[in-house]
Amino acid sequence: MKKVMILCAAVLFSQAVAAETYQDAFNKARAMYGKGHEFQWQGKTYQTLHEEEIEADVDATEANAKALLEKAVAANKKVADVGFEWKLTGGLLKQSAQAIDAGDYRKALDLAAQAKYHARIGFAQYGYAQANWIKAVPQ
Amino acid sequence: MRIITGLVTVGMLSLGLPLQAADSGFNLETVNPEADRLALQAFYKKRYPDVKIEDYVNGIYALDAESHEQWQEIEEFPPYEFSIEEGEVLFNAPFANGKTYADCFENGGIGIRQNFPYWDKEDGTVKTLEYAINECREDNGDKPLKWGKGDIARISAYMAWTSRDNVFEIQIPQDDSRALQAYLDGKKFFYTKRGQLNLSCANCHLQGSNIRIRADLPGPMLGQVTHWPVFRSKWGNLGTLHRRYAGCHRDSRSKPLKPQAEGFRNLEYFQTYMSNGLVVNGPGARK
Known part of the structure; x- marks a missing residue:
């Protein structure tokens, strides 16, 4: 039972991590704050500018x-x-x-x-x- | 434990389903028009189990009772009626060389709407009815008509009228892979998202059929081409299918192709094949 739960958690977690690309992070910040806002992605700072x-x-x-x-x-x-x-x-x-x-x-x-x-x-x-x-x- | 393992297995398999689906009908080697047609019918049977397949020739009026009622009132005095009569006159009017449209078509152009569009092996292209009408004019020394409305829609309406209740039987010749490629191109066009609103034909007319977009209910893809040309209340006149194609693309903020461009003719080829087995019921009236 525990093994199954761990397997499920691993699958879901790996998908969540893989989903956070730069583009996703940019799109999310841009949608929330508009242009010219600073956001972090993988430890670095970027701006929401196209x-x-x-x-x-x-x-x-x-x-x-x-x-x-x-x-x-x-x-x-x-x-x-x-x-x-x-x-x-x-x-x-x-x-x-x-x-x-x-x-x-x-x-x-x-x-x-x-x-x-x-x-x-x-x-x-x-x-x-x-x-x-x-x-x-x-x- | 077994139950949980089984559920996990099903869940994992379901994650793979979209990829599995992508293996079928994606390229010239795997595309199967008849399988596509049956799958489309199955899609609608599952979604609207009480609607008969043959009723899809009526578009949204097969799915929405209120719209159906309004449409029946319109059909009591069909707005396309005069256009059919005008189309008949135009159809029979001789060209300068004395010939008529009847000389260009099989069976004198009567009762043949269900065979269009077809694959022309010699020219290596899909020919729609309107394309053939203009080709006939040019072959007889006359200028082609404008594609979207006016006389070409009237002539097309008359020819559709003489074909009412004939069953669509679009052929994709086995001995010319270019025909299958044209079908595949049309299929791909239908399912491809375009324009600023990122919409495909399928978004509105497959997944979105009978789901309100503001005040409108998009019609189903199945049977969508059987009733053209159409008198649209919005237009206030009769128009061709390719006029509507262009309008749909503009609505999704995509720059449309020109009417009768190869892409639109292939799209019509695909869509009409999907309606094989349904009857011609053009011209039609729509909102």
């Missing part, structure tokens, strides 16, 4: 805005090529370009960052789908 938010946190210059927009366009092309482009991304890219034309580089950076985030997560979604779509099929 990589695009870090990229957009630069001087609001034309060159920086154009550079981030270019990255966002490339990321969106990558996800579109595999058929996983999100609906709003194209509009965000367009608005970012318009903001550059209007000289509003802060707005352009923020919009490009959003678009790049959409594209990055869309591509991750594609990767997840390749491995997991079958799980929803009735057998």
Whole structure:
């Protein structure tokens, strides 16, 4: 009986430990505290900032805005090529370009960052789908 | 002790079930359309044991009594009725070369809706009814119609009307593995999550069928394609299945394919195969 209990506990504990990846810790902290919050993972301190938010946190210059927009366009092309482009991304890219034309580089950076985030997560979604779509099929 | 050991064993096995399921129908070597179709029917039989399989041609109206009542009232004066008549006129109107649509289709285009979509071996692609209608126009020197609504939906409606109660019998030719690949691609498309809301077709129309999304009840996947084209109250006119596909994708914040793109045609191929054995009941009326 004891052996069985130990076995159950071992299985459950190992799953709980394995579940706490960096991404899980990030997502949990981000969901609870929003962006810019510090959190700990495996003894180190991190911030709840998406990589695009870090990229957009630069001087609001034309060159920086154009550079981030270019990255966002490339990321969106990558996800579109595999058929996983999100609906709003194209509009965000367009608005970012318009903001550059209007000289509003802060707005352009923020919009490009959003678009790049959409594209990055869309591509991750594609990767997840390749491995997991079958799980929803009735057998 | 034995009981506990047995429970643990069952528990451990159940953890492995999703992986085991993933071994079946995942690739060209293992995909089995007939097994998929029967498994889908079994899914709905288990979920709604009192609903007859043949009633799924009525979509959500087979599952929700209140919606069924409203729909029957609509069907007393079907909103697609005039479209069928207009479709008949268009269908019989000759092209500039004197030929008509009847010259392009088997049996003069009458009573053939149940055979679409089909695998065209020569062109190596899935052809839907609307695709074939436009192909017919182009072969006879006319311009193709727009895919989503208007005349193409009317002609399709008339052709569906002449096929009412015919049983769907979609074929996947054994001698051309590309056909099975197209089916598999359609299946994969149906079960794949897309868009900002991270939804697959299956999320709403399999697991989510008859479960409220705000004020709407998504229809079941089984029988979902039998009643197209459809007069949707929301549209206020008749539209094609691919128009609806595009709308569904926009709703989940995914950038949709163009109507009649290969991905959507494969999706229709898969979905229609799943409805083999059910009858044509298009055109239909939906909310």
